[in-house]
Amino acid sequence: MRVLAAMSGGVDSAVAAARAVDAGHDVVGVHLALSRMPGTLRTGSRGCCTIEDSMDARRVCDALGIPFYVWDFSERFKEDVVDNFIDEYSQGRTPNPCMRCNEKIKFAALLEKAVALGFDAVCTGHYAKVIEDAEGNRELHRAADWAKDQSYVLGVLTHEQLKHSMFPLAETPTKAEVRAEAEERGFSVAKKPDSHDICFIPDGNTRGWLEERIDLEEGDIKDTSGEVLGTHRGARAFTVGQRKGLSIGRPAADGKPRFVLEIRPKTNEVVVGPKEMLAVDEIRGIRESWAGLPISEIQAFDASDPGLGDSSASFDVMAQVRAHADPVPATAHVNIGEVDGETAREIVIRLGEPLKGVAPGQTVVLYQGTRVLGQATINRAYSLSRPDVVS
Structure with missing residues (x-):
């Protein structure tokens, strides 16, 4: 296969690209320039898209003997991730920029361009697994290492996108093994710190950053x-x-x-x-998407041509509202109702255990076992037993 390896400049994407090469694929490395004014050097584990990151990615590709390119996606990133982040906060919601980046940049803009150029798949260093069912349909599952599992932030992937997604780190037991492999291969990024926090706010001061823009x-x-x-x-x-x-x-x-x-x-x-x-036991989500084919309850509901007031059959799930949070048991169904004064679909999730600090704008990802069913943006979250807060 012709594989486009997304190279962040970190150790995970480096080893993922190396494994794709080892598997015999025709691999090309690409680093995404997401900032028009990249910094020269990283500050520990903060920041992204620095010149240092692109140079690290290039050195790995040179060591692997594969072509390397830098693609400028800065305008798309600003519009789809940064501007969306500002807009969501301006409306009193708490967005997840990593979800938007995976949805709009890495598995929309990048994948669209890759397919248009004749690539069969995009390879990334995410810790997640793609499994084919008996009919050959692809499903998204948790990685072998639950401590590093990143299936939550990939919950936005669609059935079509999963057809072209490759995650070579899926079965890796630990991150330590990835670093050890990078060191054996002579990659300079073997001990490079992991990135964290919001990449376009490298100092971590989200409030100060927002105060300049809202x-x-x-x-x-x-x-x-x-x-x-x-x-x-x-x-x-x-x-x-x-x-x-x-x-x-x-x-x-x-x-x-x-x-x-x-x-x-x-x-x-x-x-x-x-x-x-802060404890809530019901979440209502909008703008849902399904990772792979929707489960039978949703397929049957959609086939019934639902209208206002209609609901799908209920189904059991595990609901997760943060990247590294523990999922909780829940039941869910899709409802056609009034959302913010308009007729719209919403996922109604009744939690078996209360969750705290759930904010509108966050993403809820639904699982059955290790399989990711899909995701929705949280529109409301509340306790069914608590009286409404006085206005």
Whole structure:
């Protein structure tokens, strides 16, 4: 096969490309330039798209004896990931830029270009597994190493995209083994730190970064009874579950810390309360997609030409709301209802165990066993037993 290896400049993509070469594929390496003003050097494990990263990727390709190119995707990245991140926060939601990058850049823009150029697959260093069922349909599954499993951030992949996806690290027991293999191959990236946090905010100060890009106005901080406790510099820079940065100035009556329970962008208010009020047992998601063919309950529902008020059959899942969070048992169904004043599909997920700090804008990924069924963007999350917070 002709394989395009996406080379980030890190150890995982380096070893993934090497294994694709070892498997006998015709491999070409490509590094994605996602910033118009890349830094010269990384700062430890922060930052991305630096000149150092592209040079590291080139050195690996030279060692493997494969061609290497740099493709400029900076405009697409700005529009689909960075601008989306700003827009979501401006509407009081908490987005996941890694999900958008995988969806819009690595497995949309990159894959589209690769297929157009005659490549059969895109190879990445993600820890996830693609398995074919008895009919040859591809399914996305967790990697062998659950500690490094990245199937959550790949939950946005579609049936067509999985046909052209290759993850050579799927069966690797540990990250230590990947580093040891890189060292044996003589790759300079063998001990390079893993990247973390938001790549386009290398100093990690998300609030400060947003304050330069979103119009923030002072507003009220309220408790669950509606009492005004203080003021904030802009509701849109907060996220549900946040504890730091409230600056209320006086403790709660019970002396316990307060957490952000709700963000109201229309009234520019932040509602706070005790940690236990963060617990939710129902999530409603919009803009769902299915990783591989949808399960039978969804296929049957779609074939019925559903209308307003219709629901699919319920199905058992494990629901995960963060990349490294533990999944919890749940039941789910798809419903056609009123969402933000319009008729739309939503996934209704009833959790078997409560989750805390679930924010609109985050992504919920659904599993059955190790298989990724699909994902949706969280629109609402609440406790069915808790009275509504006073407006």
